[in-house]
Amino acid sequence: MKEKNALARPDQGLQRPGFSSGFGVLAATLGSAVGLGNIWKFPYLTGANGGAGFLLVYLLATLLVGLPVMMAEISLGREAKANPISALQALAPKGQPWWLVAMAGMLAAFLILSFYSEVVAWVFAYVVKALRGSILSSDPQVTEAAFGALISDPLQSLLWQWAVLVFIGGILLMGVTKGIEALTKKLMPLLFLLLLLLCAVSLSLDKAAEGLAFLFQPDFSKITASVVLTAMGLAFFKLSIGMGTMMTYGSYFRDDQNIPLTTLRVMSADLCVSMLAGIAIFPAVFTFGFAPAAGPALVFITIPAVFSQMPMGQWLMVAFFVLAAVAATGAMLSLMEVPVVILHERFGLSRPKATLLTLSLLLVLGASCALSNSALADFKLFGLTMFDLFDFVSSNIILPAGGIFIALFVGWVWGAGKFRGALTNHGQLANEKLANAVFFLLRYVSPLLILIVMLKGLNLF
Numbered sequence: 001m002k003e004k005n006a007l008a009r010p011d012q013g014l015q016r017p018g019f020s021s022g023f024g025v026l027a028a029t030l031g032s033a034v035g036l037g038n039i040w041k042f043p044y045l046t047g048a049n050g051g052a053g054f055l056l057v058y059l060l061a062t063l064l065v066g067l068p069v070m071m072a073e074i075s076l077g078r079e080a081k082a083n084p085i086s087a088l089q090a091l092a093p094k095g096q097p098w099w100l101v102a103m104a105g106m107l108a109a110f111l112i113l114s115f116y117s118e119v120v121a122w123v124f125a126y127v128v129k130a131l132r133g134s135i136l137s138s139d140p141q142v143t144e145a146a147f148g149a150l151i152s153d154p155l156q157s158l159l160w161q162w163a164v165l166v167f168i169g170g171i172l173l174m175g176v177t178k179g180i181e182a183l184t185k186k187l188m189p190l191l192f193l194l195l196l197l198l199c200a201v202s203l204s205l206d207k208a209a210e211g212l213a214f215l216f217q218p219d220f221s222k223i224t225a226s227v228v229l230t231a232m233g234l235a236f237f238k239l240s241i242g243m244g245t246m247m248t249y250g251s252y253f254r255d256d257q258n259i260p261l262t263t264l265r266v267m268s269a270d271l272c273v274s275m276l277a278g279i280a281i282f283p284a285v286f287t288f289g290f291a292p293a294a295g296p297a298l299v300f301i302t303i304p305a306v307f308s309q310m311p312m313g314q315w316l317m318v319a320f321f322v323l324a325a326v327a328a329t330g331a332m333l334s335l336m337e338v339p340v341v342i343l344h345e346r347f348g349l350s351r352p353k354a355t356l357l358t359l360s361l362l363l364v365l366g367a368s369c370a371l372s373n374s375a376l377a378d379f380k381l382f383g384l385t386m387f388d389l390f391d392f393v394s395s396n397i398i399l400p401a402g403g404i405f406i407a408l409f410v411g412w413v414w415g416a417g418k419f420r421g422a423l424t425n426h427g428q429l430a431n432e433k434l435a436n437a438v439f440f441l442l443r444y445v446s447p448l449l450i451l452i453v454m455l456k457g458l459n460l461f
């Protein structure tokens with residue numbers, strides 16, 4: 001019953017904010033895409049899934065599936081100028097429940113925020129550890145012990161996570177998102193420069209060549225169905241697609257924004273950051289004897305080793321973790337935006353109330369991830385801790401499934417004419433050929449490809 005009322009569109013007539021400049025659009029979209037996915041998830045998944053082969057599949061997934069779905073989501077959002085639920089309702093023929101995709105997206109936002117906030121918690125804790133100088137070492141035993149001590153301490157894990165969540169909630173409640181975005185815009189180039197510096201140092205290490213070979217010379221025997229699914233899930237996670245985030249951001253896009261160009265720029269910049277992170281990490285992994293398949297710990301145990309080889313390494317490492325936290329903040333704000341805007345526009349809550357409700361749910365749900373390496377280490381479903389389960393279900397199930405439906409929606413319901421109109425700004429941009437090609441992918445290729453990869457990867461056929 002409640003649901004019915006909610007779907008009566010209390011959002012109609014609400015004033016919506018929008019991005020004021022073309023550059024603002026690019027910066028905010030990039031701010032959502034670039035985050036711990038580049039610095040933490042990409043390296044650790046690449047390491048755990050055999051290196052270059054995984055990278056290759058990830059690149060293919062980004063081009064064949066990620067890019068079209070991202071353009072589709074942004075187009076739908078801008079066309080409807082509404083939250084994902086209202087957008088899908090407004091654009092779909094009456095009575096067709098496409099808005100369920102947005103509900104699944106909201107669930108994904110909660111799951112991702114729950115484990116993502118814990119990784120940001122580790123980053124916060126590492127800023128303090130770096131300041132104290134206690135982790136600057138190239139000895140795997142030292143850096144592994146430091147990380148292990150952090151994640152196996154329930155109190156530290158939980159308190160840092162709550163600090164992160166309150167910090168993000170505070171930004172939203174104080175309505176300073178715009179200011180934070182402006183700050184992020186200024187600081188992101190610094191992260192880029194620092195990563196370049198890290199790469200230079202890493203490339204001068206003894207076994208740099210081995211690290212690069214791991215990252216760039218594919219061993220095709222390592223590409224299994226589950227590796228392909230993981231790589232595709234990463235492509236979705238990286239570009240923040242499949243769950244309504246880009247649809248929400250698209251709804252703030254200006255009408256004269258060139259959607260394909262923005263998408264291509266975001267994707268390229270995002271890939272660059274990931275590649276730099278990979279080049280910074282893998283030479284060090286091989287030189288100092290870390291395990292490439294160390295899992296979520298990888299960045300936290302290897303990065304201190306690279307900094308230990310630099311003059312002023314301690315201070316640069318402080319800067320690195322601060323900048324990583326800044327990058328993560330943009331991604332978390334975009335994740336929070338999905339439930340907050342839905343609760344606000346569709347369920348009639350004020351924005352502060354919507355934020356507080358989201359935050360309260362996260363404090364509880366997130367705790368199950370924060371404690372996954374300590375108090376709840378033995379609490380498993382399908383053999384996975386809550387941290388791993390939330391990650392797996394969101395990246396490998398909800399986001400790709402969301403991608404299938406978004407592609408099908410544009411390809412078969414919304415139609416070629418409207419999609420072309422969105423990508424060409426109704427004939428003002430010469431993107432026609434590109435629009436046709438992307439439409440073909442959305443209609444025939446992406447949904448089928450995602451479906452096959454999911455079924456095979458999940459061992460369902």
Ligand code: PFF
Nearest residue numbers: 033035036037237238240245
């Ligand atoms: N793309 C972000 C990253 O790679 O860190 C994570 C993310 C943000 C995923 C927003 C999904 C999302 F909606």
